[in-house]
Amino acid sequence: MTGATSVVKARTGRRTFASQRRQNLYGYLFMLPWLLGFFGLFIGPGLYSFYLSFTKYDVLSPPEFIGFRNYVNMVTNDDLFWPSLGRTAYYTLLSVPLSVIGSMFLAILLNSKLRGVTIYRTLFFMPSLVPLVASVLLFKWLLNSDFGIVNQGLRGIGVERPPGWFSDSQWAIPSLVLLRLWGAIGGTQMIIFLAGLQGVPTELYDAAAIDGANAWQSTRHVTIPMLTPTIFFNTVLGIIGAMQTFAAAFVATEGGPGFATWFFALHIWKQAFDYFNMGYGAALAWVLAILIVILTLIQIRLSKRLVFYYGE
């Protein structure tokens, strides 16, 4: 009896061993392309970039190790480091909250299941389909200070000196924010909010209605608290994206006028790919990465207090 069971055990043991080998073999075989990419395009370059950030490297002569000098230089010696960080922060603080609130607002309206709302949903989604470079050129034309239709309209209604938009250093970042809002509010962010709204149990609205809540009150006290996880998600992704903004600012103004839209990503690009200061560029890139990670961690920390998870 005992002999029989032990034989069975030994057999299954051997079989699980053989099958574990099979699992390993096929698991690694199937993820081999990704593994190559992970080491070749991610881990390898990541480590090399970390090393480069402690060197002076102009591509022509080999990297020269200089310790922390790149990092010290950027905070003490680089006229554009702090301003570019500040402009990036300004753009992020202006564009992310407005676009997240805008997306949420539209999603709530679209969720009201009225006739014809799908047409509006499609309409709001369309701008997010326009390729970024195309939408930048479009906004440069719309907001052209002399001949743009917006300023023509503003003059038409009696505004004597409408803003210079992209050509005015005060208005350049707000113009980029407008461009961003147009492209982002109705896009994926709004779709994520719509998906989030599907998850709000209808009994909560029924309960609110029985308590005599009006539309605004049930939005304020049911919908928005239930959407806090979605708000959190969109805000985190929005900040990560906004901090890395390059193409919009570069295509619109090349960082101008007068460095008004000289974002951090432009600074990295200029140092690394225009001046070929690869070591310094790598150091700047690491600073941006670390800032983004820190900001994300802070948000995760805050979310524990501010985000409401239903059913927990």
Add this chain to the structure above:
Amino acid sequence: MATTSSQSSTPVIAVDHASSRAWRNQRARKLFIYTTLTIFGLFFAFPLFWTVSSSLQTWQELRSYTPHLLPEVPQWSNYADVFRLVPFARWVLNSFTIVFITIPGTIFTATMTAYAFARFNFFGKNIWFILLLSTMMIPAIVTFIPQYLLFFNLKLIDTYVPLTIGAWLGGGAFMIFLLRQFIMSIPRDLDEAATIDGAGPFRILWSVLVPLMKPALTTVAILQFLTDWNDFFGPFIYLNTMTRYTAAVGLRTFQNMALETTDPRDHLLMAGAAIMTIPVLVLFAVAQRYFVSGVVLSGLKV
């Protein structure tokens, strides 16, 4: 007022009052929603309209003292001029070339990786999965400089290799994650039935799972298309020869490159913007639901 009337009259009338008030509230709410949606709709639609309208006007019309909302005579020749003045057809073709290389790459390699994570219990799987997800959080700029140096040393600058190789090496964490979620939603019984019939892992993936994954794979293909069609930084850094530019980089160059004419070119730029947008809109028209299904497929618990 409402309460006094309901007290003094019969309950039936009171109910009537209440329901008519609810009806009026309902109507006010509807009116509010439609009005707000329409105002926003106009803000979203006008720039699109203006692209098309501007692209069909003459530059003199666009710069006249009173702007014309619609062209006097639609200048279809503007579109021909774009193709004549700059190699726009070439740029669009280049963008398509890149997309035709990357889409199959992502479909093949992201599916394979997703299959590994969804169906095999290999050693270290959880750690690899965390590493996979972590690649989504690290900004691309950190790895960009060394990648550039790598391709520079391999003499691959000004080719499409740096722009397409990533798609053939897993296609990115998000795509893998999305497909993994999808495979996990397919019952394992199907795999097991196929195993009993003598099918190996390759056969199961190809004959059992892939046919069922069509919606997810379509989504992945569309996401890959949008990524590459929009990408500016990669092609801008890696491509030097003008005839190798993509539509995105080409359109940006068109803005300030020297042409045979020095006339304002806003109408031509708008035509270029429209040309670049048309393929995306066509794709959206034929596969609309896949544009939003990425959100659903990723099973985003938000």
